[in-house]
Amino acid sequence: MTVRAQVLFLIFACLAVFYPSFSAEICAVDDAQLFTSLEHRSYSNPLDTFVRKGKSTLYYRPILGVTFWVDKNVFQINPFWMHLENVLFHLISILLLFYIARLLFTVNKKQPNYFPLFTALLWGLHPLTTESVNWVSGRTDLLAGMFIFGATLLILHYRQSQRKTYLLFAAIASLLAMLSKEVAVAFIPGAILILFAIPATIQSNSKSSNNRLFILFATLATTIPLALFFIIRTGGTISNSSRIGLTLQYMDINLVHSLMLFCRALGFYIKKIFFPWPLNFAILEVDPLYDLLAIPIVILCIWLLWNRSLLAAFFLTGIILLTPSFLIVLNQIAWTPFAERYVYISMAFILLSTIGIFARNPSRKNQSIYSPLMVILLIAFSYSTYQRGLIWHSNLKILEDTSIKSPYSKKIHWVYGAALSKKGDHEKALEVTKMACSLQSPPLMKDYTAERNLGFIYFNLARYNDALDTFKQISVKSDYKYAPALDGLLITYSQLARETNNQDEREGYYKEAGKSGTLLYKIKKDPFIWYNLGKLSLELQKTQQAKEYFTMAYEAFADDSPYKTYAKKLSRK
Known part of the structure; x- marks a missing residue:
């Protein structure tokens, strides 16, 4: 199977599995407010999204705003096109991941190796990606992920060729990721780990001056985008850190409990990556036993940091990209403390490093053993993702499903009640909304x-x-x-x-x-x-x-x- 055929297969698989999203309703959670805001908002040009000095906001995501400017001025806020954009952004990330995996896994180019294809399919059709893809408000994850994966691919090319141009474009991609979603800041230490991972990118016979130049360029490529992000953010908007203040206040009240919640989140998300079920839009609490799972994960991270291999750097990058979600578990920033969308980007790095262990020796014998397992796993994930997309297709379906799985979610109940009222079922809406008021x-x-x-x-x-x-x-x-x-x-x-x-x-x-x-x-x-x-x-x-x-x-x-x-x-x- 040629590389071109594999790319075409990836495109077909992505569009087929996420097909229900194209005709999905506008989600009553956040998307409805987003569409109303776009209808009343006036942008003279897309650059207006970068400067909002008169407004106080916790989030600064101008690249996201540019895409919404296109939605308003080109697609007339048509839900079909907005859902299609989400799927296409996700598809681009799938293809980028495929080429990243080819650089990581392909040792002998003459020998067929389907691990890159499997990795791209496994991540792209993973049930945990459905929330970000089907939810228009989840586009922040898609954009940040697309730019982070692009930066990662460029860094790997730089490690092979030592061409400074790759590092320059990687820095630009990193900045665009941060301007899409703030959590992309966590990619900077991951990028450093990938750049300095063993085997060294500099040839063994390189001069020490070249080593110093490598360190200089690597430092500039990782620190300049971070500095530019904070400069642009400071000049473009008034920061509203009240929710961050509430989070710090909560941590100060009970530091030990907060650290336990961070460990619980780590264990829970790692488990979800390898066994994603049950799927839920609003996860309010998880089993305290996940605290124990975090212990071997932390020990593994310490060992990988000492190991300094490229696969170790990828796993550690995935963990680092998870850390911003740890603050959210304190329930002061977002409306749900745990969410499947929080692992959208980090999951790709963790899967790359995990599958990379098996892809080191891609012999025919090994592939004959792994191939049936790959197919079974992909079928299970694809079916689950497609079915989840059908649930996301309807407001009442996704809200009813979530209210059953999260009976103590105040927001889901009142949004579900509002959706029922909009459909004319005021009596059931009254029942559901009374439940929300009691929470x-x-x-x-x-x-x-x-x-x-x-x-x-x-x-x-x-x-x-x-x-x-x-x-x-x-x-x-x-x-x-x-x-x-x-x-x-x-x-x-x-x-x-x-x-x-x-x-x-x-x-x-x-x-x-x-x-x-x-x-x-x-x-x-x-x-x-x-x-x-x-x-x-x-x-x-x-x-x-x-x-x-x-x-x-x-x-x-x-x-x-x-x-x-x-x-x-x-x-x-």
């Missing part, structure tokens, strides 16, 4: 989303008094600073004012709607609050109050807004 939010974090959703489900069921009670409770807890709760109060009071036949009750509801609108405007500065209160006043035949509200709306609307003209006309009636 605890992560420590040190306040989240009223579940309670807000419960209020709006009550509203959809015309249970207005229950809706009012819910929105009032949230408002009191948030010191009347949570805009969605105030919005709920305004909508509910307005609806009650329209429907009641009691004049005194109507007056009371109308006044409360005005109070809620005033508090809401202080937070949102949205002129439509005054505009809608003006419309309510007209419906209730309160002409003078309507004029006042429309006048305030007119003054608040931007000059280029067509509603400014409407508000002006209505204020003069």
Whole structure:
């Protein structure tokens, strides 16, 4: 089987297994907000994604923003094209991994060796990749992985040829990876390990000056991208480190417990790489016994660091790329402390090093033994990944599956309830959302989303008094600073004012709607609050109050807004 035939087979296998993703729904978790944000966001050019100085954010991912600029301006935010992009980014990474494996495993080019093909297929069709590929919001992993694998391939070429150009492009690829997802910073020490791994890249008869030059270029290639990343990030945005602060605060409260969680995460993720089942979108906790599995892994890493072989460097790089996910297990940064997508990049390096042990002597006899095992494993992984893609195809399927496997996930339950409500199943949505409200939010974090959703489900069921009670409770807890709760109060009071036949009750509801609108405007500065209160006043035949509200709306609307003209006309009636 020629190299070209193997490449074509990789392309076919990837597209066939991930085919369900092309027509998948917009995921209700994060993707729905992403699509809404893209609809309202205006980019004059893709470079705007690099400079967001007026905004405070924990994440700085301008390369991701460039792809979304393309989605908005070229593909018109079409879910099909956005899912296809994810699959294509993943496919590029599969091909890069294939060529990395060829450099690592091919000793005799005349002798057929299918370990590179097997490695690329095993990683590319691994069930743990489905989350990143099927979830548009998981594109950060795909982009960072693509650039990291590209940098790795260039570093291996540099080790063989000593051409400085390879190292230069590897540095650029590393920088692009960091601008795609911050965890790519962890690749820098891995790159150093790969560069300095034994056997040395410098020929045995090289002069010491060449060795010094090698060290110089290697140091520059790894430190300059890191420095540039922090310079660009500092100049492009205002950092919001509140969640990082909460994480450090949590660690300070119980350092020993935090270290145990880090060990648990290490053991759990290594197990998931080699035995990925069961698959779950939201993993809140794992068995404490994984703490014990971390012990031999740490001992192995120490030995590999001493060994300094190239395969050892790849395994250690995979472990290092896992370390950023250890902070997330403290449950202060992301909505789920453990996730399959966190191993997307590191898994490739760990699989390369593990399979490399068997690929050292690719004799016909060994391949005849390994080939049936390879085929069985690939069939099992491919089938599992395809079936998982079918579950990801539908919001209700993935949310129901996750709510069953993670019954204590507050976010999954309220998102599932919102999806049910959107489909018109308000009664079941009410049941699921009540369950979400009974669950605890992560420590040190306040989240009223579940309670807000419960209020709006009550509203959809015309249970207005229950809706009012819910929105009032949230408002009191948030010191009347949570805009969605105030919005709920305004909508509910307005609806009650329209429907009641009691004049005194109507007056009371109308006044409360005005109070809620005033508090809401202080937070949102949205002129439509005054505009809608003006419309309510007209419906209730309160002409003078309507004029006042429309006048305030007119003054608040931007000059280029067509509603400014409407508000002006209505204020003069």
